[in-house]
Amino acid sequence: xxxxxxxxxxxxxxxxxxxxxxxxxxxxxxxxxxxxxxxxxxxxxxxxxxxxxxxxxxxxxxxxxxxxxxxxxxxxxxxxxxxxxxxxxxxxxxxxxxxxxxxxxxxxxxxxxxxxxxxxxxxxxxxxxxxxxxxxxxxxxxxxxxxxxxxxxxxxxxxxxxxxxxxxxxxxxxxxxxxxxxxxxxxxxxxxxxxxxxxxxxxxxxx
Amino acid sequence: xxxxxxxxxxxxxxxxxxxxxxxxxxxxxxxxxxxxxxxxxxxxxxxxxxxxxxxxxxxxxxxxxxxxxxxxxxxxxxxxxxxxxxxxxxxxxxxxxxxxxxxxxxxxxxxxxxxxxxxxxxxxxxxxxxxxxxxxxxxxxxxxxxxxxxxxxxxxxxxxxxxxxxxxxxxxxxxxxxxxxxxxxxxxxxxxxxxxxxxxxxxxxxx
DNA sequence: CTTCATATTGTCCTTTGGGGCAGTGACACC
DNA sequence: GGTGTCACTGCCCCAAAGGACAATATGAAG
Numbered sequence: 001x002x003x004x005x006x007x008x009x010x011x012x013x014x015x016x017x018x019x020x021x022x023x024x025x026x027x028x029x030x031x032x033x034x035x036x037x038x039x040x041x042x043x044x045x046x047x048x049x050x051x052x053x054x055x056x057x058x059x060x061x062x063x064x065x066x067x068x069x070x071x072x073x074x075x076x077x078x079x080x081x082x083x084x085x086x087x088x089x090x091x092x093x094x095x096x097x098x099x100x101x102x103x104x105x106x107x108x109x110x111x112x113x114x115x116x117x118x119x120x121x122x123x124x125x126x127x128x129x130x131x132x133x134x135x136x137x138x139x140x141x142x143x144x145x146x147x148x149x150x151x152x153x154x155x156x157x158x159x160x161x162x163x164x165x166x167x168x169x170x171x172x173x174x175x176x177x178x179x180x181x182x183x184x185x186x187x188x189x190x191x192x193x194x195x196x197x198x199x200x201x202x203x204x205x206x207x
Numbered sequence: 208x209x210x211x212x213x214x215x216x217x218x219x220x221x222x223x224x225x226x227x228x229x230x231x232x233x234x235x236x237x238x239x240x241x242x243x244x245x246x247x248x249x250x251x252x253x254x255x256x257x258x259x260x261x262x263x264x265x266x267x268x269x270x271x272x273x274x275x276x277x278x279x280x281x282x283x284x285x286x287x288x289x290x291x292x293x294x295x296x297x298x299x300x301x302x303x304x305x306x307x308x309x310x311x312x313x314x315x316x317x318x319x320x321x322x323x324x325x326x327x328x329x330x331x332x333x334x335x336x337x338x339x340x341x342x343x344x345x346x347x348x349x350x351x352x353x354x355x356x357x358x359x360x361x362x363x364x365x366x367x368x369x370x371x372x373x374x375x376x377x378x379x380x381x382x383x384x385x386x387x388x389x390x391x392x393x394x395x396x397x398x399x400x401x402x403x404x405x406x407x408x409x410x411x412x413x414x
Numbered sequence: 415c416t417t418c419a420t421a422t423t424g425t426c427c428t429t430t431g432g433g434g435c436a437g438t439g440a441c442a443c444c
Numbered sequence: 445g446g447t448g449t450c451a452c453t454g455c456c457c458c459a460a461a462g463g464a465c466a467a468t469a470t471g472a473a474g
Contacts, residue, residue: 085294091308094301101298143420156395158460172422174462181462188363189461193400194409202401350450365430379452381432388432396431 003119004028004049008038008065009081010057014104018052025112035060035068045074046126050099050118052111055082055089063089066096075125077118081106135195138184146183149176153189154196210326211256214238215245215272216288217264221311225259232319242267242275252281253333257306257325259318262289262296270296273303282332284325288313342402345391353390356383360396361403 005027009015015031022029032038036059038051055062066078077099080090090101099118102110142150145166152162159177163170186192196202212234216222222238229236239245243266245258262269273285284306287297297308306325309317349357352373359369366384370377393399403409 087292087297087308087310090294090297091301094298101294103294145421154397154401156397158395160460168421169423170460171424175422178462188365189396190361190363190400193397194361194404197401197404352451367430375451376453377430378454382452384431385433 001116001119001123002026002028002048003115004030004047005115006038006041006043006049006051006076007031008035008051008057008062009054010034011054021108021111022115025108025115027115034058035062035065038065039068043076045076048119048123050077050079050115050122052079052081052115055080055085055093063093063096066093066098070096075122075129077122079111079114079118081111132198135184135199139199141183142180146176146179149173150180150184150192150196151201153177153180154193154202208323208326208330209233209235209255210322211235211237211254212322213245213250213256213258213283215242215258215264215269216261217241218261228315228318229322232315232322234322241265242269242272245272246275250283252283255326255329257284257286257322257329259286259288259322262287262292262300270300270303273300273305277303282329282336284329286318286321286325288318339405342391342406346406348390349387353383353386356380357387357391357399357403358408360384360387361400361409 005022007015007018007022007029009018009031010033012033015033019029019031030041032041034057039060043049053062053065060068062080062082069076069078078093078097079099080093080101081104082101083104085101085103093101099121100114102114139147139150148166149162152165157165159170159173163173166173181187181192184192184195186195193202212229214222214225214229214236216225216238217240219240222240226236226238237248239248241264246267250256260269260272267275269287269289276283276285285300285304286306287300287308288311289308290311292308292310300308306328307321309321346354346357355373356369359372364372366377366380370380373380388394388399391399391402393402400409
């Protein structure tokens with residue numbers, strides 16, 4: 001699996017060495033001397049890649065950068081690489097979703113394994129998001145009214161009840177309902193509910 | 208949140224000390240000198256509680272016990288507590304779902320925080336499983352035929368298609384369908400699909 | 415002012431879903 | 445042989461959903 005590896009480390013000689021090793025393994029590499037440099041690069045989250053991140057770097061620390069990226073909605077997998085790992089930092093990083101936490105010096109085997117896992121995971125996550133994105137896009141084309149009808153439909157309400165709750169007639173609900181099925185590109189109520197469930201639009205306790 | 212804390216550690220004096228501290232904090236405590244002792248106790252997974260687990264203990268190690276418990280389907284949260292933490296072990300433990308990884312000596316604050324989090328998480332997980340369990344129980348009461356009909360219904364097939372695929376008539380499908388709705392205790396197709404989705408019975412790509 | 419999107423509604427007809435009532439046939443268990 | 449469960453099915457009727465054809469009303473955009 002090809003991919004772009006972002007190396008963030010303040011040690012120039014380390015960056016050069018790592019870059020050489022990764023390029024040998026067939027990866028594209030970009031290096032950054034600081035977390036800020038990385039943030040300034042404003043990357044495409046969808047492109048296959050991962051981050052090799054040092055914990056202790058001048059300015060924004062590795063974990064701080066991780067938080068920022070998470071807050072910004074990034075899903076680039078992060079592999080921490082550090083000289084001195086303390087337990088709380090390690091635990092926190094992994095809990096926050098880091099792919100791995102390695103210590104320098106790192107064997108090529110461990111490093112490449114971690115990168116391969118990171119890329120695989122990102123790929124799976126991306127394709128999963130991709131499917132949901134299509135649904136969200138369709139959902140966005142619904143008008144307010146259609147969206148209200150949608151919500152009630154997937155909660156199992158029948159047209160009569162929907163009409164009552166929205167203060168309109170059954171005939172009108174049918175019209176909106178038709179539009180909803182059309183715009184969401186589904187052909188059965190089952191598909192519609194299934195999508196709503198995946199988008200987390202349904203309360204765990206029905207009703 | 209009250210709960211039972213299982214302390215697994217080979218150091219007798221440590222067990223006594225920890226037990227005292229935890230009881231002071233209002234927890235029930237049971238101690239074990241080895242992982243095997245813990246396994247022999249054959250615990251109830253549903254009872255509120257967690258495990259305080261040493262990494263290096265004679266016989267089965269902490270991480271090994273963790274694997275066993277996971278393989279056995281246990282959902283008791285585990286908090287590792289160890290003297291010397293190496294990074295790979297820490298990473299692996301957290302990735303495998305441990306609630307935390309603390310180093311001795313541990314402050315009461317950190318320890319009690321971790322225990323509280325573990326109990327809260329277990330509680331949330333248990334209630335979530337509980338809801339699903341009820342569905343699974345209902346599902347288990349379906350006959351073979353009803354189950355087949357169920358599967359086709361939630362995939363959006365209409366009675367006519369279901370009848371054709373099962374080589375029977377529409378009237379018969381209706382009869383089974385009625386039984387399905389009855390036994391699953393739902394009142395709409397939407398609820399049925401929602402349940403199927405939560406039980407992971409629907410392919411991510413419909414059809 | 416015209417055009418477009420949105421929301422609304424009516425009439426009429428067809429297809430589906432849901433269910434009552436009644437009965438048949440296979441098979442297992444006691 | 446009696447009893448039960450499960451699967452199957454026909455006839456009939458009602459409720460709900462889907463859709464064709466047609467039309468009104470309103471507000472924003474150009």
